[in-house]
Amino acid sequence: MCNQSSTSSACIPPAATSASTLRHRSPPALLCEIEPLPVKSVADEIRGHKDLHRVAQTAPLLLNLPPAPPRRILRLLLNHLVDAGQIPATAINEAVHALFGEPNSSAPNNSCAQNSEDAFDTLHQRPPGLPLDADNNSRDPQTSRDTNFRHPADQLPGHWHKNVLGSGFIIPFARLNALNTCDRCVVAIARLTSSCNLGVANGSLVRFVVLVLGPVKELKETKTPFEIARTLSAMFQDDQFYSDARLASSDGHFRDAIRKYLARETNPDPSEQAPSPESIIDKTFARTGKFAGGLIADVRRRYKPSVYKSDWTDGVKDPRSLLKYLSTTVWLFFAIIMPTIAFGALDDDNTDANIGVIETIVSQAFAGLTFATFAGQPLTIVMTTAPITVFIDVLFSWCKTLEIPFLPFYAWTGLWTALILLVLVVTDACYVMKYCGHFTEEIFATLIAALFVSEYIKPLIHVYEDSPTDVFLLAFLLATGTFLIAMALLNFRRSFLLKPIIRQLLSDFGVPISILAMTAVRRIFLDVEAEPLKVPDRIGIVTTSGRSWLVPLFDIQIQYIFLAAVSGALLATLFFLDQNISSMLVNKPENKLKQGPGYYLDLVVVSIIIVVQSVFGMPWTHAALPHSPLHARQLADVEEYEQHGRRYERVIKARETRITGFVTHVFIGLSILAKDALGLIPLSVLYGFFLFLGVGTLDGIAFWDRILLLFTQSEKYPPNHYVRRVKISRIHLYTFVQVLLLVLLWFVKSNFYLGDTVFNTGLLFPFIIALFIPIRLYILPRIFTPAELHALSMEEEENVSDSGITC
Template identity: 30%
Template sequence: MAPLKLRLGSGIASDIRARLAVYPSDWTDGLHPRILPATVFIFTANLLPAIAFSSFMFSATNGEYGTTEVVLSTAICNLIWAVFAGQPMVIMGVTGPVALLTATIYGVCVKYSVVFLPFMFWSHAWAAVFHIILSITNACSIVKHTTRFTCETFEVLIATVYIVKGIEEITETPLSTPDSQKMSLHLLGVLLGLGTLLVMQFLSTARRWILFRNWTRAILADYCAPLTVILFTCLTLIPTLKDVGVPTLPAPPRFETSSGRAWLVEFWTLPVGWIFAAIVPGLILTCLFFFDHNVSAIMAQSPVFGLKKPTAYHYDFFVLGIATLICGFLGIPAGNGLIPQAPLHTKSLAKPISHSKLHHPAATNPPTAHTFTDPLTPPLAPPTGAHTPTPTTTSTPPAEYTDVLEQRLSNLLQSLLTLLFLTRPFLTALRAVPRPVLGGLFLFMGLGALSANTFFSRIVLLCTDPRLVPSRYEAAFGRWGKRTVNLFTLMQVAITAVTYWLSERAPTGVGLLFPLVILGLVPVRRWVLPRWFGKEVVEWLDDVGGDVGGNVGNAGGDEEEDWARREAVRHVEMEMGVGGKDDGGTGRHRARGDGGHDGDDGRVRSVGGA
């Protein structure tokens, strides 16, 4: 066996050569009418979560990070990415895990009386060093071992955090509120938060309405979040409601830091001992970005989009390290690739392939084991006359989209629009947004993430009527037993619960470990789970639902068959006098009559529209 040769920087050099060849076309391909709606869509999809996270970070850091810092980080990271990165389709921003990690680091600084921003600078500086080391050693090729198991566990964790934070934003009242007014404030907060959630959910289904023209329904569905936030913000300006004193988004009246400090962090004031102590959070931030950013990049370049231009994983991770260092200098949170904004950006620039039904081996056979496409090696075409893959082979989903505008202009334009919101008129408008409305937005994002998650669908399966089990799981129950499938799900729930405890409830300092747990799921999935449950079981459960990155439709089962089974059970119950007056089945029938399934496919359309 030949010895392994490590060619330092070979991945970066290869990425640069490949992307330089198409760099001019990255700009000229953006001169297309489809760029404008895609720009507006991804701008709103990116700005609102950033504003929501800024509210949380302002409270978690006692005003050190706020609206200005989070929005500025979003704008700067996307400007850097649009101009200098290899793959401009990735959308950058401050993520939920970064907000959680920042809150934990702030708690450590308070406990040990360390100045927060200089310590964060050195954490970012060490992270930049680790980013550069990983990129020049071609470490990003390891990401090909990441599977659905790790991604969906991470997604359920973040969705849980969103939901909990949303409830906290809705129910929180300022300490200065008089006792006589607290009940009114609580009730109004609940009404605003739940109203925001329900209206967003309602508008996100507009594509299935029969009212209005098609373009009107598309606008209502795609921009359900900003339209709802504007609506409920305007409602709170009514004098009667305004007098209640609903807490609003903390933002400065003009472009300045939230605490009034200078923009350049005085990093040289930190004691030497704490400079080296910052290696620990720097390493943890690197682990978080190594997983989170690369997964978002892979999802933005999923095979279902059929992209033509080359990838640049190693070079992009190098650029991410430089962007992290710049954020440290300015005293703003570091951004990285966003999920689901990155794949949504690609999707908004593509044309769907008009097939009545995309054929996939999983439609007739048990789903095949899915792993990410190797970032360094292009997928090979199947050999002529190849047989249908067995349940233990790796599958690549077919392209569902075509004619993707792979360019830099939409990312550049949306980052400039984000910068525009740091001017006085827009900051004034942001200061009027009620925090319970942002709580409703958090709930919408959390529930939306769960609705298209096959891990969550298996949690629901624990309590599902045996007669209504989706067909894609019936085969697994018959082959390996319901107990095996449920044990796998419960084990995944336990991992998620432990990770949530580390990120939210663990003692100060211990919470820093939660990104390491997420990253540790990769070797657990690869080597531990096959020993516990069997390789075939794990590979089947890890792939049920389709490709990571959006192909969640019919993989592993036929939704038509599932719907028919539910209707049959409903009719039998009606004939036997059981639940005869229940309109649940009729409601589902009407929903399906619009052309959408009431199963996974319908839910994915709803989330995608958001």
């Protein structure tokens, strides 16, 4: 705390870099300390509730204030308080002196005011990169007079550290003689139109500036500006309030956001509380000791009337949410229909048209509608995937070799798979997934990303080898153009061009825009051959080969029905692991979902879907990567922030809905009637889309970040949590272990046949994934210490929720 004769001010940022005290010295005499403070519970403190209620009623608000130097922002807030009659006009100069000090102060004992401009240069350097706002906008400070803080007169001196700092907000506070006639503090709030770096100690980007002023005279400890600042800090750290405040269109909406926050804190609804990682592990994956205990818990949680209703109604009256639903539905349609047609074409070739594109589209529509309606986690996307396509190919090879009718054997394999999955559900077998932590998830997600990237490279190599140069060049142009346009539009939300809403729309609709653009480019080169998507020749719900939809289940000998139990057990293992790992990535705490997971309920729904698909001879489906976690992220509002000089994104508002999955699969079912339009899309556009999915999956995977460290100059390592806590050599050793396992998984996933047998190595894929669990539990602890494993398995920094700087 800094005392300046009759005035004082102080500061507290809510997140310190560690629990230990960090000291920063600035020449010649400024000393700041960052120290952890206990989290303030507004619900448990009467004074905190009263203070926020008063803020909601009387605090002057300045919404949509253009970014400006800190001194200018504070003067606007002070003038607003004067206009509202809450402080006298004589308090302005005293407040500015308390908050900023006098650059040429002659007070020899006032260490906080000495050489404050030098203190700013030491502690408030703007981190590399452009300043970004909470809507992922950016603004170059060198091109805007309002955001150029390099001039000393506009810089923030050392005392500005004495504020409450947070991710997206800063709360300066001070005590003034001019307010000694008052017995309470006054508050004013400003929201900037875009976030910018105001020179705070930790380099945070600020969207809100909240000013708290109080009298110098003695007050109750619960009424001091310090305590009120902490109360406001607790409110702004609430993700729901922060999102509501950021999107508030008027003063009334902003005040309603404060009241809603108070209502949530004082009368919390247990069903709306976001599950913690510990509760997910300890409760969802715990053995209940009862028959189908986990399933019963999922049904009670996810089919609770209020929860299930909210899955359909949340956001339907909110224009911003409706826009998100629309953009996500369009994105999902293209993200699902294109690989569905591609895998259907492969099944057509591999099974002599017993299963083809029509069956695949109908299967996808049925599975998606059923899962979106009844699943425990509707954000998960079920699809037919590459492993399933390979498995169907292997089954067909077995049937040809053993002279078994394919479709009946296929159907019985699916029925055995569904039965085994149901047995796993009623025995609470999902408890083993609690041992499948970040170590396995990272390898699996990186493999999926690598496979999608390879689906861009391999087809283009084949085109290069088998086609004329002009055909290859066009295919390369269309594939690469699709990827580049989609990536450019995805990142366009960070630009400073156009309006924020237009940037967001272009970002959300980037994939369909890129596909349509490259389809139009193909029309320019009609004289060059370009293979289109393989759509069905027939229109309507008819099978590809003209066979009956119902499979003759008993046109097969009894011994082969039991033989199908072997292939069913292999397939059930694949479904069990892939389904649960994909769902775990959707339910990651970072996605901030509140309704809770439904692992057992999801497996039951998938089992029912498999039964129907098997009886009708349609391709099987299960949870797919990367579509499932990308679906959750596509629906969310995210905020970009800088940490350690790098840009990251965090979810500030999650949306959980069944609408997007349901509507998407309605259109997928109707797409059979639009075969001519789909047939215009070049197949090479699909390659570029696969590359986009692969690169998008790698973003945010800690394993991939550690792989990049192997090729990074050591001086350029980001000072993140594991770099600061684990020796570099140990980090590389941990990465090397994961790389070895990734190579093993890729080797198995290559799907080659062993000699002249019908055994395909791809069948071992689920067993290799299961092998990672004992490796993590029993082998890694012999190589690494518990502290090292903990740091390396953390996806993000563990932050102290409330901390402080005193000067």
